[in-house]
Amino acid sequence: MGCCFSDVRGGQEAVGGTQQRPIGGVGVGGGGGNNGGHNDAVDLFFRARGQHALFSQIELSLSASKLRDRDIMSKSDPMAVVYLRKGDGMLEELGRTEVILNSLDPAWIEKISLAYHFETVQHLVFHVYDVDTKYHKVPVKTLKLKDQEFLGEASCVLSEIVTKQSRSLTLSLHNKNLQVGVRNLGTLTVRAEESVASRTAVEIIFRCSQLGNKDMFSKSDPFLRISRVVESGGSLPICKTEVINNNLNPSWRPLCLSMQQFGSKENPLVIECFDFDTSGNHALIGKLQKSMADLEKLHKGRNGANFTLPSSHHGHEKVLKSQLFVDQFCEKQQHSFLDYISSGFELSFMVAVDFTASNGNPRNPDSLHYIDPSGRYNSYQQAIMEVGEVIQFYDSDRRFTAWGFGGRTYDGTVSHCFNLNGSPDGYEVEGVEGIMAAYAGALHNVSMAGPTLFGQVINRAAQIAGKSLSYNHSKYYVLLIITDGVLTDEQETVDALVRASDLPLSILIVGVGGADFTQMEVGVYRRLKLFWRSFLDNS
Incomplete structure (x- = not known):
């Protein structure tokens, strides 16, 4: 089971953030839904924890059939351009195919690469042009599209492609902006393939020897931070190990690094060893620079690499006795989220809405449940839309479960799990729109009560x-x-989470309004941690 809480204390468990599955609430404010851009709530969640949202690198292959012939003496010379429609409606060009001469049924070789983000609804727009003969020797990237003959456009959501078992989708081409004109402009077929590089991962076990002691009354508490060197010359942290207390010869748990994180086997990596301090002012024990290929050589040769520290002499590094060893280096191909989807797995959405009295009277504009006549979403509607709009593409029947809790229901009793649609038997509704309708209806029929x-x-x-x-x-x-x-x-919540921990179920808790959710996050996390520690100690 996946959950959403984290170690908000910023303690030792938080140091190895990329090793842990995040658990915790994400605050969502009011306002309209997020259409087409990144999901701000998800981005904020990862950034606040020093992590990056997961993605897969996708390559789109395009082909067309029965295009219109716009040339007099020959057939059209088609080229396709792919755009991403952003949240403000503007189109961002992702790439162009090559030009294929004299063809009404082109199969372009040039692929369009983009990052697939599960948490984002990515709207794609495709334009097909007939390139004028006089531009055939001009690089496609420099072609002025206004000088080319427009053959048609199509659009879809990236999720519609990747959820097909064939990972391909055929779209009808039409005039720009659905203008009236010739109806049959042919079809465009889009196929998505996951980049092989995005599947590659390396599992590494690091060990150090003779680390410098930075503590006065005990030994250092070391951890490693690994950063990728970027083109500008700076470095981008990609992962950290856990902290090992009071040890100058530590061996850490395995780290799994994807090629998305380290770039390529030749890309330089900066590996720094720190002495952990609860204040956050971690003392540098030493650092070195190696590529993934260098680390593989260390493993094969069973050799160590010396750490260095900046010396008092400008531009010089002091070589230390402390060494880094690679006890395990194992390359493997990871199964991605898209592998499961293409194999027939589906996501099913459930939502539970808080009807406790602290939300305020729904008729009052200050209430968190107030339905604005202007159509502006309240915080509950926004959360439903932002999560539901993403997940709906991964459920074939789009029948979702909708509950309420903490309200006085249709029969006058307080319930902590009631069907949002008011039905005594069925808890499912049709799509995200069905959830929104059931929620609006419940506000008229359910009284606010409690507790939470x-x-x-x-x-x-x-x-x-x-x-x-x-x-x-x-x-x-x-x-x-x-x-x-x-x-x-x-405690009852923790017990329920533990019982559900081996089920195909993830739970997201979204806090709305001005309450302080820190106590809940820390409290539940601590109880879960105590349970698992007890479980492991007795197993």
């Missing part, structure tokens, strides 16, 4: 995920809990 309890909702979601698993259904469930208040049933 998550346990029953999580147990219900786990029951559905467990049943699906027992039937061997290829489904993974994502439960979105949207709340405005501090959790009341902390």
